[in-house]
Amino acid sequence: xxQASSWNGNDLRDMFAAGSNWLEKSVAEVNxxxxxxxxxxxxxxxxxxxxxxxxxxxxxxxxxTTSVMSKAMSHGALLGARGNSxxxxxxxxxxxSKGFDGKDSFNGADWAKALAQAAKTAREGLxxxxxxxxxxxxxxxxxxxxxxxxxxxEDLIAVMEAAVNxxxxxxxxxxNLLPVLMEAGVVDAGGQGLYILLDGALRYLKGEIEELQFKxxxxxxxxxxxxxxxxxxxxxEEEAYGYCTNFLLxxxxxxxxxxxxxxxxxGQSLVVAGDETNVRVHIHTYDPGSILAYATTLGTLHxxxxxxxxxxxxxxxxxxxQKSMPADIVVVAVGFGxxxxxVFESLGAVVVKGGQTMNPSVKxxxxxxxxxxxxxxxxxxxxxxxxxxxxxxxxxxKKQVEIxxxxxxxxxITALLTFNYESTMEENVQAMTKxxxxxxxxxxxxAARSTQINGMKIKQGQIIGIIDDxxxxxxxxxxxxxxxxxxxxxxxxxxxxxxLYYGADTKERDAEKAAQMLREKYPGKQIEVVKGGQPHYFYIVSLE
Amino acid sequence: xVKVVCDSxxxxxxxxxxxxxxxxVPINILFGSESYRDRIDITPEQFYKKLVESKVFPxxxxxxxxxxxxxxxxxxxxxxxxxxxLFSSKISATYESAIQAKALVGNIANIEIVDSLQTCGxxxxxxxxxxxxxxxxxxxxxxxxxxxxxxxxxxxxxxxxTLEYLLKGGRxxxxxxxxxxxxxxxxxxxxxDGIVTPVQRTRNxxxxxxxxxxxxxxxxxxxxxxxEHASTPDDFxxxxxxxxxxxxxxxxxxxxxxxxxxAHCGPHVLCVDFIEGxx
Numbered sequence: 001x002x003q004a005s006s007w008n009g010n011d012l013r014d015m016f017a018a019g020s021n022w023l024e025k026s027v028a029e030v031n032x033x034x035x036x037x038x039x040x041x042x043x044x045x046x047x048x049x050x051x052x053x054x055x056x057x058x059x060x061x062x063x064x065t066t067s068v069m070s071k072a073m074s075h076g077a078l079l080g081a082r083g084n085s086x087x088x089x090x091x092x093x094x095x096x097s098k099g100f101d102g103k104d105s106f107n108g109a110d111w112a113k114a115l116a117q118a119a120k121t122a123r124e125g126l127x128x129x130x131x132x133x134x135x136x137x138x139x140x141x142x143x144x145x146x147x148x149x150x151x152x153x154e155d156l157i158a159v160m161e162a163a164v165n166x167x168x169x170x171x172x173x174x175x176n177l178l179p180v181l182m183e184a185g186v187v188d189a190g191g192q193g194l195y196i197l198l199d200g201a202l203r204y205l206k207g208e209i210e211e212l213q214f215k216x217x218x219x220x221x222x223x224x225x226x227x228x229x230x231x232x233x234x235x236x237e238e239e240a241y242g243y244c245t246n247f248l249l250x251x252x253x254x255x256x257x258x259x260x261x262x263x264x265x266x267g268q269s270l271v272v273a274g275d276e277t278n279v280r281v282h283i284h285t286y287d288p289g290s291i292l293a294y295a296t297t298l299g300t301l302h303x304x305x306x307x308x309x310x311x312x313x314x315x316x317x318x319x320x321x322q323k324s325m326p327a328d329i330v331v332v333a334v335g336f337g338x339x340x341x342x343v344f345e346s347l348g349a350v351v352v353k354g355g356q357t358m359n360p361s362v363k364x365x366x367x368x369x370x371x372x373x374x375x376x377x378x379x380x381x382x383x384x385x386x387x388x389x390x391x392x393x394x395x396x397x398k399k400q401v402e403i404x405x406x407x408x409x410x411x412x413i414t415a416l417l418t419f420n421y422e423s424t425m426e427e428n429v430q431a432m433t434k435x436x437x438x439x440x441x442x443x444x445x446x447a448a449r450s451t452q453i454n455g456m457k458i459k460q461g462q463i464i465g466i467i468d469d470x471x472x473x474x475x476x477x478x479x480x481x482x483x484x485x486x487x488x489x490x491x492x493x494x495x496x497x498x499x500l501y502y503g504a505d506t507k508e509r510d511a512e513k514a515a516q517m518l519r520e521k522y523p524g525k526q527i528e529v530v531k532g533g534q535p536h537y538f539y540i541v542s543l544e
Numbered sequence: 545x546v547k548v549v550c551d552s553x554x555x556x557x558x559x560x561x562x563x564x565x566x567x568x569v570p571i572n573i574l575f576g577s578e579s580y581r582d583r584i585d586i587t588p589e590q591f592y593k594k595l596v597e598s599k600v601f602p603x604x605x606x607x608x609x610x611x612x613x614x615x616x617x618x619x620x621x622x623x624x625x626x627x628x629x630l631f632s633s634k635i636s637a638t639y640e641s642a643i644q645a646k647a648l649v650g651n652i653a654n655i656e657i658v659d660s661l662q663t664c665g666x667x668x669x670x671x672x673x674x675x676x677x678x679x680x681x682x683x684x685x686x687x688x689x690x691x692x693x694x695x696x697x698x699x700x701x702x703x704x705x706t707l708e709y710l711l712k713g714g715r716x717x718x719x720x721x722x723x724x725x726x727x728x729x730x731x732x733x734x735x736x737d738g739i740v741t742p743v744q745r746t747r748n749x750x751x752x753x754x755x756x757x758x759x760x761x762x763x764x765x766x767x768x769x770x771x772e773h774a775s776t777p778d779d780f781x782x783x784x785x786x787x788x789x790x791x792x793x794x795x796x797x798x799x800x801x802x803x804x805x806x807a808h809c810g811p812h813v814l815c816v817d818f819i820e821g822x823x
Contacts, residue, residue, distance in 0.1 A: 038635065040714030042603045045574070049605075078610035078648070082572065084637040087644065090609055125644050339726065346725035347745065413727070420744050422736075497747050499727070526748055530726055544747065 007156055008105045009069025013058040015201035016073065018212055020051035022200025023193060026217045030196070033219075034189035036133065036180050037084055043189035046083035051197070053080020054093060065104045070097035070114075085190040088122055088134050092194075095121030108160075109153035115142040115163065132178025134190035140170035141198070160202045167195040169303070171220040176244055176307060187222050195220055242267065242286040244307045249279040251299020259298070263291065329425055330372050333380040333412050334360055334390070337534025340409055340501060347416050349380070355409075357536065359385050362392045369397055376400045376425045378432065382412035384469060402429045407469050408441035409501070409532075410542030440543040441468050442490040444483050445536055447475070463538070465489070479506070479538045480514055487518070487541065495543035498525055501532030502539055511539070546684045547619050548675040549628040551607070551638055552582040554668035555772055555799040555817075564675035567619065569607050569630075571638060571804040576600040588800035592775045592811055595803075601712055602807040606637035612645030620653040625684045627656050629671050629691050631663040634738035635715050656684060658691045661738035664802050665770035665817025666700035673768065673819070694819055697767075701734050701743060701759050702801075702815040703752040713808035715740055732756065749779060749814075756816045757786045765821030766790065770797040774806050774813040783814060791818075 023030070023044070030044030057076025061069045074097035077090035098121060099114030100106060106114070119142040122135055129135050141163045148162035174188040175181040181188055196217045203212050245267075249259075256279050260272040267285030285291055288306045295301055333344045336355035344351050352368045354360035369377050377399050381390045384407045394401045402425065406412040418435040419428055443466045450460045453472045458464060465474035465486025474485040492498060498518060502511035508531065515529045532540055549567040550556070561568055570581035573591065575598050580586040586594075595602060612628075619626050633639035639659050646655045660667045674691045682690070707723060710716045716723070717740030722731050730752045732743045743759070746752040760766065769791045773780035787796065801813045 034714075038714040040603060041712070042574075042605065045577075045603070046605055049579070075610070078613065079608055081606075081608035081610060081641065083605040084640070087606065087609060087637050087641050091644065125647070127640065127643060343726045347727070348721060417727075417729075417745050417747065421741070422743055496750060499747075528728060 006105060007066070007107065009061065009064040009066045011205075012066055012069050012100075012106070013055065013061070013073065015204045016051070016058070016197070017055050018204035019197040019200035020048065020055060022203070022212060022217055023051065023196045024048055026196055026219065029219050030189050030193050033184075033186040033192060035184045035186060036178060036188060037130070042083060043085045044193055046086040047089055047190070047193040047197070049082045050077055050080050050086035050089050053077065056080075066100045066106045066110075067097075067103050070100040073097065085134065085193065088126070088190065089194075091122040091125040092118040092138060094125075095119065106156070107154045108156040108158060109149040111156055112142065112145040112149035112159050115145045118142065130178065132174040132176070132181060133188050134194050136174065136177060137167055137170045137188070137191035137194050141167050141194075157202070157205050160198070160205055164195070164198050164202045167191075167198050168220050171195045172222060173246070173305070175222045176246065176305070181222070185222055187220055192220055242284055243288045244282075244284050244305075245288040245291055246282045246303070246305040247280075247292070247295065248302040249281060249295050249299050250277060250302060251279075252277065254279050254298060259295075262294065266291065328374050329376040329378060329419075329428065330374050331378045331380060331416055331419055332365070332368050332372075333416065334365070334382050334386050335409060335412065337409075337501075337503065337532045337537075339531035339533035340540075343413060343501075343530065343532075344416065347413070348419075349416055354386065355383055355534075356385075359383070359389065362389055362396070365390055365393055366396055369393055369399065369401065372399070374399075377402075378419070378425075378429065379403050380406045380412040380415055382406045382409050400425065404429065404432045404436065406436050408443070409534075409540055410439050410441040410499070411436040413542065414439040414544065438544060440490050440495070442466070442483075442486045442539070442541040442543065443469065443537050444479060444486060444539040444541075480510070480517075483514060483539055483541075484517070487543070490541075490543055492518075492522065492525075492543055496525060497528070497542075497544040498522075499528045499530060499542045499544075500539055501530050501534065501541070503532055503534045503537045505535070506538045514539075545623060545681065546625040546627050546678040546687055547623040548671060548678050548687075549615070549619075549626060550667065550671040551630050553631045553663045553802040553804045554671050555664050555770070555802050556668040556672060557797060557799055560672060564672065564679060566671060566675045567615070569611065569615065569638070571607055571636070572605040573803055573807060574603045574605060582802075582804050586803065588774065588803050588806075591803035592806065595806065596775075596811055601709075603713065604636075604804045604807050606641050609641045609644040609648060612642045613648045616645060616649045616655055617652060620649075623653065625654045625656075627658070627674070627678070627684055627687050627691070629658045629660050629667065629674065629695075631667055632661045632735055632738035633659045634661070634717075635663070635735075635740070654684060656688055658688060658695075659738075660691070660695040660698075662695050662698050662700060662735055663805055664700045664702070664815060665772055665797070665799060666698035666735070666819075667695070668799070669768040669770055669797070669817055669819050670694035670698050697820045697822065698817065699734060699759070699763075699820060700815060700817040701732055701756055702809065702813060703730060703732050703749070703756065704809040704811075704813045705730070706810055707731070709810040710740065710808050715808050717741060732759075753779060753783055753786070753814065756783060756814070757790075760787055760790050760816060760818060763818060763820045764823060767819040767821055768797075769795070770799055770817040772799045772801040772813070772815040772817065774801040774809075774811060776812045776814055779812075779814050783816065787816065 027044035031041045034041050034043040054073045054076040057072045061072035074093040077093035081087045081090040095118030096114045099117035119139045144166035145163040148159045171191040267283040331349045333349040334352045334354045341351045379390045381387045390403045415432040418432050447458045447462045458475045463482040467490045473489040476482045515527050518527045551569045570584045573580045630639045642657045719742045729745045731745050732755045
């Protein structure tokens with residue numbers, strides 16, 4: 001190992017070369033945790049490519065003073081910057097070169113000063129710096145590095161060691177600052193990459209060449225428990241947030257297990273980890289004061305962080321809002337059958353359960369309409385007997401309510417698909433009303449009683465086919481042949497898209513078989529099978 | 545004269561770059577560790593062929609601040625005023641790079657950077673109009689206002705087969721609302737406030753093409769129109785034929801859909817872009 005304070009430009013280059021090789025080993029892992037600012041899984045790659053350009057330019061540097069070398073590296077970063085993380089990394093190198101300006105060699109204090117410059121330059125370079133990212137990590141690192149440099153300005157390794165330790169801590173804290181990370185239960189990928197880079201550089205300075213060659217970097221994990229399940233999901237009932245409280249307890253003969261038992265029940269997401277002299281505590285609590293008061297009886301507190309989680313939650317809600325549709329109109333649909341309800345819900349509708357055998361009351365529909373946060377609601381009754389019921393809602397609410405006279409579930413689905421996020425209420429109502437005419441519905445069910453219609457003698461319990469919920473066109477004893485017969489009479493010839501929603505009493509295999517027969521018989525048509533799960537109806541088919 | 549700069553996602557037909565003196569900044573496309581500069585190292589045809597054949601999933605990366613700094617320095621030798629119009633900052637760090645490069649090069653020229661919040665033809669059609677006005681001698685402040693105005697009236701509606709690429713590429717935006725549905729859907733998407741947003745869900749390409757046509761039909765006087773595609777020439781011609789009724793075919797620009805954006809759409813892209821008249 002070298003003597004302190006004799007580090008020059010070549011050392012600077014070599015430590016970053018080592019750091020970048022160290023990062024290369026973990027590129028896939030860093031890519032995998034990338035969720036911010038866009039979850040495109042290339043943060044590690046972008047950082048590495050940027051670093052390669054840094055080292056290339058460093059190799060071309062004309063002399064080995066720190067000043068010249070850092071300028072070459074900064075130039076390399078600038079040219080090679082890839083993606084968001086690369087652009088920020090290039091700012092960091094630019095800051096380092098500013099900090100090293102005029103320096104031939106550097107020591108711990110110079111390094112700390114350069115890091116401070118790097119943190120500042122990186123932050124200033126962004127039009128909208130976001131906390132909980134590499135920006136925060138470099139800031140935390142530079143603060144600690146400066147503190148250490150005050151103690152021993154000559155010792156670069158000591159400053160670097162403090163910096164790396166803090167980088168690790170800071171990365172682990174990122175989810176507490178950036179809700180999107182909390183939601184995904186991961187740390188910031190850019191911060192993670194920076195930690196690995198600095199860690200590799202430190203190992204090089206310490207002469208750990210074998211470790212660098214044969215080991216792999218350790219990934220920092222989120223300091224939020226095994227917290228994919230932390231209650232931060234935006235469920236409506238959720239209100240218990242309180243304060244995210246986080247500190248390091250130092251003392252003698254500490255007993256993490258005892259501390260955990262003591263704190264258990266005083267908040268959520270409790271983590272107590274450590275040994276006899278250092279224990280890290282993390283808890284979401286309404287009363288951080290009592291937690292700290294208890295801890296001070298055991299030892300001294302460090303790195304105390306208390307954050308109002310409501311603030312975080314607001315940030316989280318904002319983010320969710322940005323990601324979700326700007327809906328000022330909501331569609332309420334009446335439907336039945338587990339699968340059918342899912343289809344409607346997956347298309348963004350609010351579903352009121354009901355249909356042929358169980359018409360929902362005005363009150364039930366109103367109960368779905370009233371709590372909606374929007375002032376405009378479109379209702380799809382999806383049954384001729386419910387159209388009038390739904391129309392009552394108009395008189396009972398202050399919201400603007402329009403009814404699309406859909407008589408069947410297929411009509412409702414087609415109307416819902418026609419819904420255009422950008423159109424006005426009037427345009428949507430017009431388009432949806434028009435759309436229900438473009439679909440024919442065929443329903444296969446059993447006759448409730450014996451009767452004679454359209455010249456067909458039907459016995460109770462026989463299989464029947466109905467078009468558009470009004471015209472009985474086929475009957476028989478075999479579901480599939482009634483289905484085929486009804487589809488022909490329903491005009492399958494002129495349809496392009498046929499969707500078979502099979503009911504609770506129909507096996508998926510049978511539905512697939514029917515679809516296969518249709519595909520063979522009508523090769524040009526798009527035939528799809530969806531689990532409708534509806535009772536009473538073997539099939540509900542839409543012909544479009 | 546003000547020099548107009550845009551990025552390669554603008555899908556401006558090649559001959560117009562030269563004719564109007566527009567400078568194009570290529571965006572990087574990566575297949576694993578192989579890196580290509582859009583439309584310089586790889587043509588759209590080659591890209592879409594590779595997209596289907598390659599085992600690795602392509603990613604895209606913003607152009608570096610260094611590239612912009614060099615470009616600004618070079619351009620400053622021929623002009624005092626540079627207007628940079630770039631694709632949405634919500635889906636790329638390219639805008640951020642340009643801002644940093646501007647700070648870096650100092651006062652070598654009056655450099656203005658506009659975040660179009662658009663991409664593809666919606667950006668391209670706007671840039672073309674701005675470049676035409678620049679050529680006529682418009683001042684940079686007028687051009688900035690014009691660019692913002694045009695971008696706010698520009699639309700880009702796109703149709704493709706699967707949301708898989710958009711999801712993997714991390715740019716699903718509001719279209720995430722469409723994931724996990726039970727019906728097979730062919731959504732029509734657009735950029736709204738710079739974010740990917742579904743406009744309408746259709747069940748198949750026939751319905752989707754119909755929707756594109758209706759969007760053009762419903763627009764309030766079309767000032768410029770571009771149609772684009774990737775590996776789906778038949779649908780492209782079908783769409784072109786249908787749109788001829790609403791906008792003169794000879795004035796309609798035809799382009800290959802941006803590989804950079806296409807990396808997040810997958811193959812079989814069909815797109816219509818237009819600038820709508822003022823309300």
